[in-house]
Amino acid sequence: MDLFTAMDISASGMTAQRTRMNVISSNIANAHTTRTDEGGPYRRRDVIFRENPFENQLSAVTVEGIVNDPTPGKKVYDPSSPDADDQGYVTNPNVNLMEEMVNMIGATQAFEANTTAVKTQKDMALKALQIGRN
Amino acid sequence: MRIELTDIPRLQIEGNVGAREKKPAVSFLDTLTDAVGAANSQAVEANRSALALARGENGNIHETMIAMQKADIDIRLLVAVTNKLIDAYNQLNQLR
Numbered sequence: 396m397d398l399f400t401a402m403d404i405s406a407s408g409m410t411a412q413r414t415r416m417n418v419i420s421s422n423i424a425n426a427h428t429t430r431t432d433e434g435g436p437y438r439r440r441d442v443i444f445r446e447n448p449f450e451n452q453l454s455a456v457t458v459e460g461i462v463n464d465p466t467p468g469k470k471v472y473d474p475s476s477p478d479a480d481d482q483g484y485v486t487n488p489n490v491n492l493m494e495e496m497v498n499m500i501g502a503t504q505a506f507e508a509n510t511t512a513v514k515t516q517k518d519m520a521l522k523a524l525q526i527g528r529n
Numbered sequence: 530m531r532i533e534l535t536d537i538p539r540l541q542i543e544g545n546v547g548a549r550e551k552k553p554a555v556s557f558l559d560t561l562t563d564a565v566g567a568a569n570s571q572a573v574e575a576n577r578s579a580l581a582l583a584r585g586e587n588g589n590i591h592e593t594m595i596a597m598q599k600a601d602i603d604i605r606l607l608v609a610v611t612n613k614l615i616d617a618y619n620q621l622n623q624l625r
Contacts, residue, residue, distance in 0.1 A: 398602070399599050399602075402595050402598070402599060403595075405595075406591060406592055406595050409591040409592075410589065410591070410592070413589075413591070509591075510591070513595060513598065517598050517601075517602060520602045520606075521602070521605065524602075524605055524606060524609050527613075528609075
């Protein structure tokens, strides 16, 4: 229905931002994980968004996929660790907590922008219903 | 004599207009029924979504909230149309 098109698009934006938030949580939770199924430390993940044609040249957003960040992790000298290499260095995950915090604020604000859009759409619909009311 | 001549075509035109307006009266009822059905299905969808959220089957809070807002707007629209219809009926009723 045309009345709710904008709401559906905003909902897709919120779903996308929620996925982004999930990925950021995963990164923060695994900021010190040195063991994974693939071997080696946890690799930071990033979410890729893609436009999703909706109708009449409008686009919603969809999550294209979640990719690994290829940057190398920081090596820390810790010979007592069981994950240390021959030289006694442990490779930490390439997660930067500061960066994740900044991304988290970005995700929150983008989500809020979408909720504001939904609220405005509702306000507009209700204002339209007040036409002719005395 | 002149009056009769001009009156006859006018009556025919009015008859045509009356015949044309009969059909929309039925289809408006259909439209209203459809609108009630649409508003109800939005409300049912909002209800289903809220239940699914409460049961933990669907973690999308925003989708549930948006479904509820949609149902709210749809029902308000329906009430506005119904009130307008009742107003029109009352206006006709007061025609004396």
